[in-house]
Amino acid sequence: MLIGAHESIAGGFHRSIHRAVEDECEALQIFTGPPGRWEVPPVRPAAARAFHQVLKANGSIPVVAHAAYLINPAGPDPDLWVRSLTAFRDEYDRCSALGIGRLIIHPGSHRQTSAQDGIRRAAEMIQAVLEESTMGPEILLENTAGSGSAIGSSFVELAAIRELTGQADRVKFCFDTAHAFAAGYDLRDRKKVQATLKRIDSEAGLENVRCVHLNDSARELGSCVDRHERIGEGQIGKKGFGALVKQDVFSEIPGILETQPLPDGQGRYRPQIRFLKGLAGGRR
Numbered sequence: 001m002l003i004g005a006h007e008s009i010a011g012g013f014h015r016s017i018h019r020a021v022e023d024e025c026e027a028l029q030i031f032t033g034p035p036g037r038w039e040v041p042p043v044r045p046a047a048a049r050a051f052h053q054v055l056k057a058n059g060s061i062p063v064v065a066h067a068a069y070l071i072n073p074a075g076p077d078p079d080l081w082v083r084s085l086t087a088f089r090d091e092y093d094r095c096s097a098l099g100i101g102r103l104i105i106h107p108g109s110h111r112q113t114s115a116q117d118g119i120r121r122a123a124e125m126i127q128a129v130l131e132e133s134t135m136g137p138e139i140l141l142e143n144t145a146g147s148g149s150a151i152g153s154s155f156v157e158l159a160a161i162r163e164l165t166g167q168a169d170r171v172k173f174c175f176d177t178a179h180a181f182a183a184g185y186d187l188r189d190r191k192k193v194q195a196t197l198k199r200i201d202s203e204a205g206l207e208n209v210r211c212v213h214l215n216d217s218a219r220e221l222g223s224c225v226d227r228h229e230r231i232g233e234g235q236i237g238k239k240g241f242g243a244l245v246k247q248d249v250f251s252e253i254p255g256i257l258e259t260q261p262l263p264d265g266q267g268r269y270r271p272q273i274r275f276l277k278g279l280a281g282g283r284r
Helices: 013-022 045-057 078-098 115-131 155-164 177-182 190-204 237-244 270-280
Strands: 002-006 028-030 063-066 102-105 138-142 171-176 209-214 254-257
Touching: 002 270, 013 028, 013 045, 028 254, 045 078, 063 078, 078 102, 078 115, 102 209, 115 138, 115 155, 138 155, 138 209, 155 171, 155 190, 171 177, 177 209, 177 237, 190 237, 209 237, 237 270, 254 270
Parallel strands: 002 028, 002 254, 028 063, 063 102, 102 138, 138 171, 171 209, 209 254
Antiparallel strands: none
16 A cells, blocks of 8 residues: 555645655645635646646655535535536546546535435536546545435445446545444454455455545444544554555555644654554555
């Protein structure tokens, strides 16, 4: 697994790469704009050039982007669905401008309609975005913790969305460990990790997992509560992550920390990244 973190783009997209290097990241995740805003300007050519130049100068580590939290592909409100579609199109365009090959999105909430309707609406939005361009990033559907009316707490539901898009070759998955644990996928030791990966494989195909979010869980197995904790300090624990980061099936994909970083000047993600690298076999 290529162990990295979600880094800030404050000061420019290229600054996220400098932060990743300081944190000893092997992979990087960013937002392409403020995650709580609907409208974000396009990427300026100068900003894209700076990002590409700094990325190349630092070994061209894999970069993934995470879509804004406001986007709700599964939502039933027609106006908000169209607004989400517009925001998602803009996310896709910003990723294309930056040369980012994978865009992660939450499938959203069906808002007390039905899971089946939410799955259909999410697939329609993804299909609409992909049909507008034959080039651009893969879309990675992220599994959820299962709270409220959110869809995607099982990989069965994610696989159903993927199939309905009619673009399965361009739609893959992001596996969030804290969300999975909250949804009932046990990851606390080697045997449980192996059983969970076997389950995911049967539900959606492990080969379709293109990114892992490495988050410990502050809440218990099956809680349906999304609360991230630093690695080894939550309910999953050291044994679980030690087994997960050694899995051959994930050897070449990004493993991204989304846990609470330390303040600037104290290493931010570096201690957790070093800890995970140690679990994976001691590389630096």
